[in-house]
Amino acid sequence: MAKKYLMTPGPTPVPEEIRNEMAKPIIHHRTKEYQAIFKDATDGLKKMFKTSNDVFTFTSSGTGAMEASVVNICSPGDKVIVVRGGKFGERFGEIAKAYGVEVIALDVPWGSGPCPADIKDLLKNNPGVKAVYTTLCETSTATVFDIKAIGEVVRATGAIYVVDAISGLGADKFENDAWGVDIAICGSQKGLMIPPGLAFCSVSQKAWKAVETSKLPKFYFNFKKYKKAMDATDTPFTSAITLVIGLKKALEVINGKGVDNVIAEHIAQAEAFRSAVKAMGLTLFSKSPSNAVTAVNTPAGMDADALIKLLKTEYGVTFAGGQEKLKGTIFRAAHMGGIDREHTIESIKALESALAKMGYKFKTGSGVDAVTKMLGK
Amino acid sequence: MAKKYLMTPGPTPVPEEIRNEMAKPIIHHRTKEYQAIFKDATDGLKKMFKTSNDVFTFTSSGTGAMEASVVNICSPGDKVIVVRGGKFGERFGEIAKAYGVEVIALDVPWGSGPCPADIKDLLKNNPGVKAVYTTLCETSTATVFDIKAIGEVVRATGAIYVVDAISGLGADKFENDAWGVDIAICGSQKGLMIPPGLAFCSVSQKAWKAVETSKLPKFYFNFKKYKKAMDATDTPFTSAITLVIGLKKALEVINGKGVDNVIAEHIAQAEAFRSAVKAMGLTLFSKSPSNAVTAVNTPAGMDADALIKLLKTEYGVTFAGGQEKLKGTIFRAAHMGGIDREHTIESIKALESALAKMGYKFKTGSGVDAVTKMLGK
Numbered sequence: 001m002a003k004k005y006l007m008t009p010g011p012t013p014v015p016e017e018i019r020n021e022m023a024k025p026i027i028h029h030r031t032k033e034y035q036a037i038f039k040d041a042t043d044g045l046k047k048m049f050k051t052s053n054d055v056f057t058f059t060s061s062g063t064g065a066m067e068a069s070v071v072n073i074c075s076p077g078d079k080v081i082v083v084r085g086g087k088f089g090e091r092f093g094e095i096a097k098a099y100g101v102e103v104i105a106l107d108v109p110w111g112s113g114p115c116p117a118d119i120k121d122l123l124k125n126n127p128g129v130k131a132v133y134t135t136l137c138e139t140s141t142a143t144v145f146d147i148k149a150i151g152e153v154v155r156a157t158g159a160i161y162v163v164d165a166i167s168g169l170g171a172d173k174f175e176n177d178a179w180g181v182d183i184a185i186c187g188s189q190k191g192l193m194i195p196p197g198l199a200f201c202s203v204s205q206k207a208w209k210a211v212e213t214s215k216l217p218k219f220y221f222n223f224k225k226y227k228k229a230m231d232a233t234d235t236p237f238t239s240a241i242t243l244v245i246g247l248k249k250a251l252e253v254i255n256g257k258g259v260d261n262v263i264a265e266h267i268a269q270a271e272a273f274r275s276a277v278k279a280m281g282l283t284l285f286s287k288s289p290s291n292a293v294t295a296v297n298t299p300a301g302m303d304a305d306a307l308i309k310l311l312k313t314e315y316g317v318t319f320a321g322g323q324e325k326l327k328g329t330i331f332r333a334a335h336m337g338g339i340d341r342e343h344t345i346e347s348i349k350a351l352e353s354a355l356a357k358m359g360y361k362f363k364t365g366s367g368v369d370a371v372t373k374m375l376g377k
Numbered sequence: 378m379a380k381k382y383l384m385t386p387g388p389t390p391v392p393e394e395i396r397n398e399m400a401k402p403i404i405h406h407r408t409k410e411y412q413a414i415f416k417d418a419t420d421g422l423k424k425m426f427k428t429s430n431d432v433f434t435f436t437s438s439g440t441g442a443m444e445a446s447v448v449n450i451c452s453p454g455d456k457v458i459v460v461r462g463g464k465f466g467e468r469f470g471e472i473a474k475a476y477g478v479e480v481i482a483l484d485v486p487w488g489s490g491p492c493p494a495d496i497k498d499l500l501k502n503n504p505g506v507k508a509v510y511t512t513l514c515e516t517s518t519a520t521v522f523d524i525k526a527i528g529e530v531v532r533a534t535g536a537i538y539v540v541d542a543i544s545g546l547g548a549d550k551f552e553n554d555a556w557g558v559d560i561a562i563c564g565s566q567k568g569l570m571i572p573p574g575l576a577f578c579s580v581s582q583k584a585w586k587a588v589e590t591s592k593l594p595k596f597y598f599n600f601k602k603y604k605k606a607m608d609a610t611d612t613p614f615t616s617a618i619t620l621v622i623g624l625k626k627a628l629e630v631i632n633g634k635g636v637d638n639v640i641a642e643h644i645a646q647a648e649a650f651r652s653a654v655k656a657m658g659l660t661l662f663s664k665s666p667s668n669a670v671t672a673v674n675t676p677a678g679m680d681a682d683a684l685i686k687l688l689k690t691e692y693g694v695t696f697a698g699g700q701e702k703l704k705g706t707i708f709r710a711a712h713m714g715g716i717d718r719e720h721t722i723e724s725i726k727a728l729e730s731a732l733a734k735m736g737y738k739f740k741t742g743s744g745v746d747a748v749t750k751m752l753g754k
Contacts, residue, residue, distance in 0.1 A: 006404070008405045010615065011405065011615075014402070019400045020400060022619075023397060023399065023400035025381065025391070026388045028383060028385045029388070029573070030697075059436065059437050059573070061436050061597075061614040061615040062614075063597055063614045064436070064597045067596050098594055098599075195403055195617065197436050197620060216594070217477060218475065219440070219444050219471065219472045219475045220437065220438075222475075237439075238388075238438040238439065238440075239573065240620075241388060242574075243617075318408075320407075
C-alpha cells in the first residue's frame with residue numbers, strides 16, 4: 001500500500017512514537033505516576049504558549065474551550081467585540097449569543113485580517129466592553145491575524161483579550177504574555193500533533209478578575225474547578241488519560257527542538273508550498289496567509305471537491321476542502337504538527353499530477369522545482 | 378516485570394486489540410471512512426443501551442454528559458428531584474444548582490438505594506417537577522439502584538427520567554426503553570473498556586419535548602446540534618477520532634458476545650469477588666451491591682489507603698479507595714469492562730497476601746478457595 005499523506009488542518013498526522021506511547025496499557029489517573037505526567041504536560045504547554053499563566057486542559061474539542069472563554073468571564077447582558085472573518089470567528093459570536101451576551105461584531109472579509117484601529121474605535125465607542133474575541137489563524141480561510149498589534153490596543157483597556165490559537169499555535173508565531181493575551185485557546189489535533197479530544201486555555205491575572213465576577217452559569221468548563229484541582233496537580237473530572245500521555249510526549253518532542261525551531265520548520269514548509277502553487281499558476285485565497293494552513297483557489301471552472309477526491313483516491317494525499325461559502329472553490333493544505341518536509345514535497349508532486357489529469361494547463365514540474373528548491377530534494 | 382492488574386472502576390483495562398486499533402495512523406473525520414466508523418459505533422451503543430432512541434457521543438468526561446442532561450431539558454427556576462446517595466448523585470444536584478434549577482433532594486444513606494415510593498411521594502407533592510435524576514450504579518458507594526422500579530413511578534408522570542449509567546452499563550442489568558428511561562448517560566472508560574474521553578446520552582421522544590422548550594443556555598453540549606449532525610452521520614464539532622475508533626472495536630467485541638452474556642460474565646466475577654472477601658471475614662459497604670464495582674470495609678483499625686498502596690507497590694494490583702467521607706475506610710474493586718476472570722482471581726490472591734502482611738487474621742486460602750470455586754482455577 002502506498003504511503004498516505006494527511007495534509008488536513010486537524011487532525012494532523014500523529015507520529016508513531018506518540019501513538020505507541022498512547023497504546024501502552026492504561027494507568028489510573030488518581031496516582032502519583034499520572035500526576036507527574038499531567039504536570040509535565042502542563043509545564044510543556046506553558047512553554048509552548050510562552051506564558052507564566054495557568055494553562056488548563058479540558059476533555060473537549062476546541063469549541064469547548066471557546067465556550068469556557070465566554071462562560072467564565074462574562075455575565076448576562078455583557079457586551080463583547082467579536083472579530084468575524086471566517087467560520088471560527090463566527091462561532092465565538094454564536095457562543096456569546098447563546099449565553100445572552102451582546103455581540104458587537106467586527107466583520108472582515110473572509111481571507112483578510114482585522115485592522116487594529118477598527119478594534120480601537122469599537123473599544124472607544126463602547127465603553128465597558130467585557131472582552132475582545134479574535135483568532136490567531138482563522139482555519140477556514142487560512143488567514144493569520146496580527147495578534148500582537150491587536151494586543152497593544154486591547155491591553156490599554158479593561159477588556160479581556162481572548163485569542164483562538166487552536167490551529168495557529170506551533171506554526172504561526174505566538175507570544176501569550178509578551179503580546180498581552182489574557183486567554184489563549186488551543187486544541188490537541190493541530191500543532192500539538194496528537195489526536196483530537198483535548199483543548200486548552202491559558203488564563204491571565206487580568207482574566208481572573210473577570211472570572212471572579214462572572215455570573216454566567218457553568219459547571220464542566222468552570223475555570224475555578226480546574227484551578228483548584230491544578231493546585232493539587234489534579235483534574236476536577238476524569239482526565240482523558242491516553243491523550244494526556246500523548247500530549248506529554250508531543251511536548252517533549254516540540255520543546256526538545258525548541259518551539260521557535262518547530263515554528264521555523266513549519267514556516268519553511270508553508271513558504272515552500274505557497275511558492276510551489278504560485279509557480280503552477282495558482283493563487284492563494286488569503287491576503288494574509290497563515291503558516292499553519294494554506295488555502296488555494298482552484299482554477300476557474302474546476303470543482304475543488306473533485307480535485308480533493310482525486311488526490312485522496314489516486315495519490316493518497318488528503319487535503320481539506322472549503323467550508324461554508326468557500327465549499328468547492330478552495331482546497332486547504334496544512335503545515336503544522338506532524339506534517340513534515342516529506343508531506344509537503346509529496347503533496348505538491350501529487351497536486352501536479354492531479355491537476356494535469358483534470359486538464360489544468362501549467363508548466364510540468366514547476367511546482368516540484370519550486371518546493372524542492374526551498375526544502376531540498 | 379510482573380503482570381499488573383488494574384481493578385479501578387474507571388479506567389478499566391483496555392484490551393490490546395482495542396489499543397492497537399487506536400494506534401493506527403489517524404484519519405480525517407470529515408470522510409466517508411470515518412462516517413462509517415461513527416455510524417457503527419452509534420448503532421453499537423444503541424444495542425448496548427437497549428434503546429431505539431438516538432444516542433449522542435460527546436468528547437468529554439461523564440460529567441459533561443451529566444451537564445448535557447440538565448441544560449438541554451431544564452429552564453431557569455424549574456424544579457427537579459435528585460437522588461443523592463453518593464458523590465455522583467450529589468454532582469447532579471450541583472450541576473442543577475449551578476444553572477439556577479431548584480433541587481428537591483432525596484437523600485439516601487450512602488450504601489443504600491432510594492425507595493421508589495419516596496420518589497412517587499415527591500412527584501405527587503411537587504407537581505410540575507421537570508425531571509428525576511438518579512444513578513444506576515453509584516460508583517462512590519458501589520451501590521446499584523432499582524432503575525426499573527423507579528422508572529415505573531416516573532413514567533406515569535410528566536417528569537423526564539434521567540439515569541447516570543456511567544459505571545453501571547455493561548455490568549449491571551439495564552434496559553433503556555423497557556424501563557422507561559428518557560436520558561441515560563454513559564462514559565467510555567468503564568464497561569465500554571476504552572480510555573476516558575467520551576460520554577454518551579440516549580434521548581427519548583419524551584425528553585425531546587422538554588428539549589424543545591428548554592431555556593437554559595448551552596452550546597457545546599446542545600443536543601439539537603448533535604441531532605442535526607447525526608442525521609447527516611456527522612458530529613457538530615471535531616470528533617475524538619481515535620477514541621471513537623476504539624469505541625467501534627469495543628462494541629464489536631461486546632455486541633459480538635451479546636451484551637447480556639457480557640453482563641453475565643461480570644455478574645459472575647462480582648459474585649465470586651464478594652464471596653471471596655466474605656470468606657475472608659470482610660464485610661461489604663453497600664446494602665445493595667452493584668456488579669460493576671464492589672466496596673469492601675477494611676478491618677477495624679486498618680487504613681484502607683495503606684492497604685491499597687501495599688497492593689499496588691508489592692503485588693501490582695490497583696484497587697480504588699473511598700471518596701470523600703469514605704476515604705480510608707473502604708477499598709473498591711471493579712468487575713466491568715476489560716476486567717476479566719484472571720484479574721478477579723489474581724486480585725483476591727494479592728488481597729490475601731496484603732491483608733496477612735498487614736496483620737489481619739483470617740483463614741489463609743479462604744478467599745482464593747471461594748473465588749476459584751466460582752470462577753474455576
